[in-house]
Amino acid sequence: MTSRLSHPLQQEDEQLKKACSITRTRRGGPGGQHRNKVETAIVITHKDSGISAQAGEQRSQHANLTTAIARLKVNLAIGVRSHPLPTAPSALWKSRVKNRRIAVSINHADYALILAEAFDALARHENDIVAAADFLGLSTSQLIKFFKANPQALDQVQRTRSAAGLRPLK
Numbered sequence: 057m058t059s060r061l062s063h064p065l066q067q068e069d070e071q072l073k074k075a076c077s078i079t080r081t082r083r084g085g086p087g088g089q090h091r092n093k094v095e096t097a098i099v100i101t102h103k104d105s106g107i108s109a110q111a112g113e114q115r116s117q118h119a120n121l122t123t124a125i126a127r128l129k130v131n132l133a134i135g136v137r138s139h140p141l142p143t144a145p146s147a148l149w150k151s152r153v154k155n156r157r158i159a160v161s162i163n164h165a166d167y168a169l170i171l172a173e174a175f176d177a178l179a180r181h182e183n184d185i186v187a188a189a190d191f192l193g194l195s196t197s198q199l200i201k202f203f204k205a206n207p208q209a210l211d212q213v214q215r216t217r218s219a220a221g222l223r224p225l226k
Contacts, residue, residue, distance in 0.1 A: 062138040129168035
């Protein structure tokens with residue numbers, strides 16, 4: 057890896073938190089009086105990109121911060137492109153691909169970085185899913201399945217393809 061990071065997700069979690077503003081607030085809903093009196097909800101915003109995420113489902117501020125950071129990572133993966141775009145798949149990506157299939161859980165710590173790389177490949181190939189899949193060493197159906205695993209990611213793929221005049225994925 058070079059000294060200059062090309063994507064915010066390449067930072068350690070503590071560095072990423074320092075690059076964000078974190079707001080604690082109250083949220084209504086289940087949880088009773090404790091939830092309404094204590095600022096347990098978290099809104100985290102990446103300062104450079106303006107991309108944010110929030111969590112307030114838990115009574116624990118720490119649990120909500122962990123959830124908000126995980127959501128922010130996915131939002132950054134979808135909304136921020138590496139600069140410059142990669143010219144080859146990363147070692148992390150290659151470690152997850154066997155026989156033109158990708159194996160990564162949506163709940164895994166590496167998921168957001170891998171998702172960002174898939175979006176970078178799509179951007180590099182001007183939203184051509186076949187070319188992006190080939191670049192990444194996957195079958196086209198595997199790349200589509202990977203995007204479909206996250207409705208937010210699939211929605212972004214469909215929007216960018218539509219804006220480029222391409223038909224939606226099925």
